[in-house]
Amino acid sequence: MVINTMAFGGDLTNVNLDTTIATVTLIRDQVMGPIMIMTRTLTDCLAQKLYQARVDDVVLLPFYGAALIAQTKQRLWVYSRLTQPKVVTREHDYSLHVEGHQRVGEWQIDEKNYLVTKHGQQIQLTPKEFQLLMYLVNNRGQVLSRDQLVNGVWGYDLLETSRIVDIHISHLRDKLEDDSQHPVHLLTVRGFGYKLV
Template identity: 60%
Template sequence: MTDRFLLMGQNADLITRLDRLSKRAAWTFDQVTTPTGLVVELDHKRPAGIWWDLDASTLDTAIATMTLVRPQVHGPIIAFTTKITERIQRKLYQARVDDVVTFPFTDRVLRALIKQRLWLYQQVQDSTPKVLTKTASPRVITIGHWQVDYQNYRVLKNDLPVELTPKEFQLLSYLIDHRNQVLSRDQLVNGVWGYDILNTSRIVDIHISHLRDKLENDPHHPVHLLTVRGFGYKLAE
């Protein structure tokens, strides 16, 4: 099976080098150009790893985003940069980045590095014991014309299935668990993505918008997924 990576960056030279390297190693990659775009892509895809061009964003944004998505990425995160300091390296490794590669780099060495990291993650996954869990009791919540089946991760609207991404389902579930409560964007990020970090309000707004498009009869005049201006969002029954 071909390993597919996710590249965050716009550097033409880096893209060319990685494209040439990937063809030789029988890999492939998808490109995103913004940190928010990467977060959204991870809701739909499970890449073998992430390649991040540090010159394509500020360091604080890169670290915040990589910290946010690290639990979703079960493979290596490799950062590329034209300049590096001990402080930057320390902050990147604290964000659980696997490797920091500086320009210029040797294709053959980078290929060997990535292969080793893929092998290591595979060993960890193969050695993880399979835990038997008890079957959860059925739990279906009704909100207006929606039925949310927690056990089967399924949502119906007017008895018709609605396709949600895993993160959209998590966000909807969190809102339902706190229905009729006003939740700030920071609370939603912390509760759904698991990290209390800055510069993530856009991520919440995007996911709320997607939920409205899929669930509300009129996304521009929602009945349940409400905006509370100056505070955040709430789910009204």
């Protein structure tokens, strides 16, 4: 059963973190909508645990109402695009020259419809995973530091949370690479960051 809805966690300073992580992990496969967690502080360890549980976004308290509403609407819009019926196009129909379509090896990326396929099969990515993939695609061949990726995808500096990038790269490798332990396209450049080839 898939629930097309929005899920919000409470203020993490008032609830048990392990309970929240367990709850998010249980509902993630059933909720085809953004999961956003609110907290007063965000440490590297907390961010890592939340993103490993596949939380879409962390809202730092106090927040501004209008900004939160806009952020929530944007997340819902992205998910609504992901849940629209898709027609899987045969691999040879994709071209590097078609506007809005990119190809990386066996991956076909439809930017306009937030769709990624591999060998003709749709790959389910979270909005952040898709944004990270597109940032890498748009900077293909360049070595990008974790800070560059955080700024480019999340749009702001996250102190001590470069592990967020590592976690999301790991998720992308698990979903897209044939062998996530020996990636062909999502490469680690030791001491510098990542690059897509």
